[in-house]
Amino acid sequence: MVRNIMGQYRYKDTPIHRLDARIKIICVILLSIFLFSLETMKEMALATGFITLVTVLARISPKQLLRNLRSFVFLFGFILLMYYLFDRQNMIGGYVVVIRFLLLLLISAVLTFSTSASELIYAAEKLLRPFRILRLKPRRIAVMIAITIRFIPMLFKEAQNVRDAQLSRGASWKKPHHIGHWAAALLQKTLMQACRLADALDARNYKDEGHTHFREYRIKPKDMAAGIVILLLTVLLS
Amino acid sequence: MIEIKNLYFGYEGNTILKDISLTIKEAEFVAIIGANGTGKTTLIRHLNALLEPTAGEVVVDGLDTRQHPTTVREKVGMLFQNPEDQLIHSIVEEDVAFGLENQGVPPAEIQGRVKGVLERLNIKHLAKRNVNELSFGQKQLTALAGVLVMRPKYIVFDEPATMLDPKNRKAIMEQIAELNRKEKITILLVTNNLGDIKENVQRVILLNEGRIFFDGPPKQLSEDTLKEADMDG
Numbered sequence: 001m002v003r004n005i006m007g008q009y010r011y012k013d014t015p016i017h018r019l020d021a022r023i024k025i026i027c028v029i030l031l032s033i034f035l036f037s038l039e040t041m042k043e044m045a046l047a048t049g050f051i052t053l054v055t056v057l058a059r060i061s062p063k064q065l066l067r068n069l070r071s072f073v074f075l076f077g078f079i080l081l082m083y084y085l086f087d088r089q090n091m092i093g094g095y096v097v098v099i100r101f102l103l104l105l106l107i108s109a110v111l112t113f114s115t116s117a118s119e120l121i122y123a124a125e126k127l128l129r130p131f132r133i134l135r136l137k138p139r140r141i142a143v144m145i146a147i148t149i150r151f152i153p154m155l156f157k158e159a160q161n162v163r164d165a166q167l168s169r170g171a172s173w174k175k176p177h178h179i180g181h182w183a184a185a186l187l188q189k190t191l192m193q194a195c196r197l198a199d200a201l202d203a204r205n206y207k208d209e210g211h212t213h214f215r216e217y218r219i220k221p222k223d224m225a226a227g228i229v230i231l232l233l234t235v236l237l238s
Numbered sequence: 239m240i241e242i243k244n245l246y247f248g249y250e251g252n253t254i255l256k257d258i259s260l261t262i263k264e265a266e267f268v269a270i271i272g273a274n275g276t277g278k279t280t281l282i283r284h285l286n287a288l289l290e291p292t293a294g295e296v297v298v299d300g301l302d303t304r305q306h307p308t309t310v311r312e313k314v315g316m317l318f319q320n321p322e323d324q325l326i327h328s329i330v331e332e333d334v335a336f337g338l339e340n341q342g343v344p345p346a347e348i349q350g351r352v353k354g355v356l357e358r359l360n361i362k363h364l365a366k367r368n369v370n371e372l373s374f375g376q377k378q379l380t381a382l383a384g385v386l387v388m389r390p391k392y393i394v395f396d397e398p399a400t401m402l403d404p405k406n407r408k409a410i411m412e413q414i415a416e417l418n419r420k421e422k423i424t425i426l427l428v429t430n431n432l433g434d435i436k437e438n439v440q441r442v443i444l445l446n447e448g449r450i451f452f453d454g455p456p457k458q459l460s461e462d463t464l465k466e467a468d469m470d471g
């Protein structure tokens with residue numbers, strides 16, 4: 001999943017791509033809350049209009065977007081079918097639920113399509129700073145995200161390797177205990193990888209505090225302005 | 239100067255390193271050789287405080303590795319046997335910057351140093367690439383960039399050429415020799431390939447079953463000594 005989410009970013013020169021990642025994350029959260037407070041078709045139409053505008057502004061390829069939404073078609077069909085079977089008078093309600101979901105998927109897609117992993121990691125670290133009073137270490141979480149993004153593809157590869165090794169030595173994928181062995185071998189490899197990773201963090205003098213950033217992203221007035229516009233829109237519409 | 243004094247090390251009662259004493263001077267180019275499982279990796283992991291001695295001590299420029307692990311790690315850069323294991327970030331330039339971020343170097347300086355080191359190793363074109371998509375040799379250069387950017391005084395290489403084809407093998411060995419020659423960086427090179435010690439290396443340390451079996455210039459290393467340490471081919 002992580003591979004999926006992170007693999008979609010492509011740099012394009014659009015206002016949405018240039019918008020600071022922190023503002024984007026906050027807006028996505030606000031809009032999501034807002035979407036769940038929508039009731040009428042008129043509000044829906046407004047929200048749809050706004051989110052479509054943002055999607056167009058971000059120049060997200062419709063093809064990629066559709067590929068993303070494809071896996072949800074079944075879910076939407078199912079929701080509509082349920083409404084049709086059990087609550088036929090209230091089909092509108094069914095449409096509202098589906099559109100709400102669609103819009104939710106759309107705005108998260110806008111975020112992941114227009115923001116690089118590094119920007120997301122940086123933003124997560126900065127947004128979590130207030131939680132330091134709860135002794136949470138933002139840098140730790142940011143580095144954890146970075147490591148996850150880095151190692152998930154390796155884990156997939158490793159899973160494949162172990163499977164190939166077993167199959168080549170006559171293991172059968174149908175026998176439960178062979179699957180058990182596979183899982184055990186994979187777990188062992190993952191744990192060893194974790195040990196080596198801990199060494200790497202040590203060797204490279206990983207620190208929770210007193211560190212700096214390769215790239216500093218500054219919130220500029222226009223980032224602020226965009227954030228305020230979205231905030232106002234949200235408040236006005238709800 | 240790196241001083242190892244009567245170093246013993248063991249895993250759960252199983253002694254791996256036995257009474258190792260060594261002094262490594264500045265700008266030396268030292269090769270550490272020995273059969274598989276004799277403790278080469280275990281030994282060099284003491285040099286940047288990844289392991290602590292069971293007995294004895296390791297001192298880098300007057301600093302005990304147990305008391306000053308952070309400073310020691312800034313002085314002693316380390317390239318792991320598998321470069322994959324030491325890359326933290328997915329994007330090459332971000333990974334190269336990781337150590338400097340931890341050191342608290344200001345962003346502008348980090349950017350300059352990262353750019354400089356990528357240019358030096360001729361991998362500027364890889365700056366924005368995902369490390370998962372790189373070849374083994376490219377991953378190795380990325381890891382080396384991450385070490386060089388810290389400007390270490392000593393660099394330890396754990397079998398850097400084992401997984402490389404002859405051409406890349408020659409390239410990385412040349413690269414290492416150059417670091418020693420031009421920048422006077424002290425090099426400790428763990429290798430299993432006797433060919434690697436023919437050029438450039440000034441001193442060979444042969445380990446056998448956790449002990450120093452030979453320590454001297456490559457020329458004095460005889461076939462018989464190698465045979466006795468299970469290093470004959």
Ligand SMILES: Nc1ncnc2c1ncn2[C@@H]1O[C@H](COP(=O)(O)OP(=O)(O)OP(=O)(O)O)[C@@H](O)[C@H]1O
Pocket residue numbers: 249254272273274275276277278279280281430
């Ligand atoms: N984490 C560990 N726990 C227990 N024993 C270990 C551990 N790591 C290494 N050993 C043991 O320590 C001994 C020395 O290992 P080391 O990796 O230092 O050898 P090496 O000389 O680097 O070998 P190679 O040439 O194969 O890399 C081996 O017998 C090995 O089995």
Ligand SMILES: [Mg+2]
Pocket residue numbers: 278279280319396
């Ligand atoms: Mg080794």
